[in-house]
Amino acid sequence: MSLDQTATKPFDRLGALLAPEMAAVNALIRERMASEHAPRIPEVTAHLVEAGGKRLRPMLTLAAARMLGYTGDHHIRLAATVEFIHTATLLHDDVVDESRQRRGRPTANLLWDNKSSVLVGDYLFARSFQLMVETGSLRVLDILANASATIAEGEVLQLSAAQDLRTDESIYLKVIRGKTAALFSAATEVGGVIAGAPEDQVKALFTYGDALGIAFQIVDDLLDYGGASEVIGKNVGDDFRERKLTLPVIRAVTRADAEERAFWSRVIERGDQREGDLEHALELMRRHGTLESTRDTALSWADRAKGALSALPAHEIRDILTDLADYVVARVY
Template sequence: MDTDTITKPHERLADLLTSEMDAVNTLIRTRMASEHAPRIPEVTAHLVEAGGKRLRPMLTLATARLFGYSGDHHIRLAATVEFIHTATLLHDDVVDESAQRRGRPTANLLWDNKSSVLVGDYLFSRSFQLMVETGSLRVLDILANASATIAEGEVLQMTAATDLGTDEAVYLQVVRGKTAALFSAATEVGGVIAGASEDQVKALFEYGDALGIAFQIADDLLDYQGDSKTTGKNVGDDFRERKLTLPVIKAVAQATPDEYAFWERTISRGRQDEGDLDHALGLMEKYGTLDATRSDAFNWAEKAKAALQVLPDHEIRTLLRDLADYVVARLN
């Protein structure tokens, strides 16, 4: 791959889908309005208008276009996906007691936890209305299942994060709930509404699933070896917040009794002293878990690209392939 093809393919997607994304944004603004409860659009606007790459709704628009869709249900579905995403961010920030999101104070900080919980519920119910309007039971089934995977993954993350018994299988499930389930639902419903065949819908699911997993593994790896200037996060935030992610899970799996005691103290019990992050990084180095995690991310990106093979040869397909490269190119 040359540098150009992996330069911000989501921006090239955004260019290609400008008028449809405009329609999605208009629909989002219309549907987040509430005649009676002004708190709702205030909170939603704070988050929705903070930007974000709108990757998920773009995936829905892109896959619908890949199959030559000419109706307008993909606009509704793209807005649906963005509403679900926004609702989960609102609830996540309450659960994680976060103070910042996308470089701005979180809604739970600006208003309160109550507003974040209830406005999240409202957006979820609005997304539900939007998808019902498409009249497609298949789409509803996909989104209902994705919602359950997301919610179960969140609960699992809450209980598994500091539990050293968490293995790679549990991690993968948390990652599916946290990121991949909505990516794969986004790509699937675009194809379904456009009348893609069963094989193609399956491929769209596999692409979205693998893309989401590659994306999240890359994020978790960058937490330990990223440049804080480009990631906007400090190295070791996950360690300090006692979040078990793949680089640590791989190190725990190979730990000597002394090393296990170290992870037990710092992650399970959360008793961290100066120098512990360096020691943790040393253990990851010792077992090569950062490199192994990096390989995993690249493997998932390859899986995503492989899934695209059964899809029609189309400009969009090329962009989706480049997007899979791009989410892991950050690791080079």
Template sequence: MNQVLTQKPHDMLAATLSNEMAAVNTLIQTRMASEHAPRIPEVTAHLVEAGGKRLRPMLTLATARLCGYSGDNHVKLAATVEFIHTATLLHDDVVDESGQRRGRPTANLLWDNKSSVLVGDYLFARSFQLMVETGSLRVLDILANASATIAEGEVLQMTAASDLATDEAIYLQVVRGKTAALFSAATQAGGVIAGAPETQVDALFAYGDALGVAFQIADDLLDYQGDSTATGKNVGDDFRERKLTLPVIKAVAQATAEERAFWMRTIEKGRQDEGDLNHALALMDKYDTLSATRRDAMEWVTKAQDALTALPNDPIRQMLHDLADYVVARLA
């Protein structure tokens, strides 16, 4: 790992790509408008303007520039990626019955489930319009496949999240679907639109995939040891929502019969009492699963950084390298 980073890598990327990101934001504002249904921009703006890092669209802009692209189709692709991401968040909050996102009330809480689902559908449609405008069938294939994979990952999570039979392989499949698929599509599309050699396109896919997995593992770990003011989530939300994430999966795999009965009651059957979260944390501490989960995240960071060696030596490549470090630095 690098020395402690003084400036956050995503802030450095944002500064480097500021003009292109401004163009992306303008395009998002334009395309989320609706002549006939004013609720669409209302709901979209609530989430789009909530202060997210815009990491996924930045990855598309960064990888296109890294591969020498000089046109403007990468701006359309970056907006596409952000629309897909926003649509999935709207749908996720309905499925999870969430009340908070990025420290603010969710759209489904402020409006209703119907509005969130239908506006999410609208954004998916807008994203496909933007893809088509680039004129690249390969890019359309990448992002369409990612959209299908994201939906598949969410459905798999819905069936696997509270099933104690869910192991690390199934967890990784869920993560690759619901999170890493859009990261890898964002990075791969940047290389494709730039006409990069296939070795570089493959490297960009591998970087995005590993970065996405590391990002989600870190997110799941932060749920149990993060600062709620920084994450916008309450510690233990995943436990309360009966989600089997990696720290718990590792504890279940080593559980005694008595401990397994505890996990069965609280996760599978959803009967949770006061003090159960503290007991769950104690079991994770007993088997050191939070540290083991952190090591897994670091291994994926290393995979992401190794993939970058096939790409041009450029300041943006170093920023992408540092960005991978930062995913785990959040856990310090």
């Protein structure tokens, strides 16, 4: 889920505007990932936190708070909280997925071991809750705790749904809400809450983050069947080889005849993959137009994100967030 190599104009504009706050967030992250008694914690955390990610999620928290006139410093804590939750989930995901590479570098579980990755992820979750409590807002705690539960629930759901051809689009949506959108929506929503924004604006921020996150993940899943490796941060076809039922495949299975369904059952459910299977899968998706329809779905979610912003006050950041929604889906044009 990398945006590192795509056109970065809106993101760079947002980054420049929020540079002082992001510097404070980064300083707080470095401070709180320290451990007096377990030096492996900062070693493992630094490997991932400092790997060059765009920090999109914490930046969304800062952007929402700034746009709605917040002048305190709790948004710094919340942005660091969001990044810690994100980093913890990445550490756990790489263990579950047996990943060997993230952001072009070896994963922590490969460099150290699975136990270290899981336990350091647990530590970061604990740190995130310490940070959110410091804001003194029970509602913020509720939002981020619910997001953390949704993330874990989505990952467990994906375990049972990933290689089951009965998985439909509603289940897929629940999975990607947990996998990606839950933290996007929580990141934007808490920015509004800490700023004391009216309820309609807080709801709009939630809707924006939710739709943006869904568009983001659908695009990522689509690019697995047609993006360049340097753009998507992984090898083309990785999802196919890992037998993941993402939206283009789900739609191809839905439209499959008996022979095609037998193919999908062999490669996804049984994991019997042979030379040329990826190419045949791509041909079936093109035959049924599922790559194009998935692209259209991603664009519609981006439009939904942009539409939610109309409830927010006119502001330079609102304009950038509009551009950001276009930027997220720009990779599929």
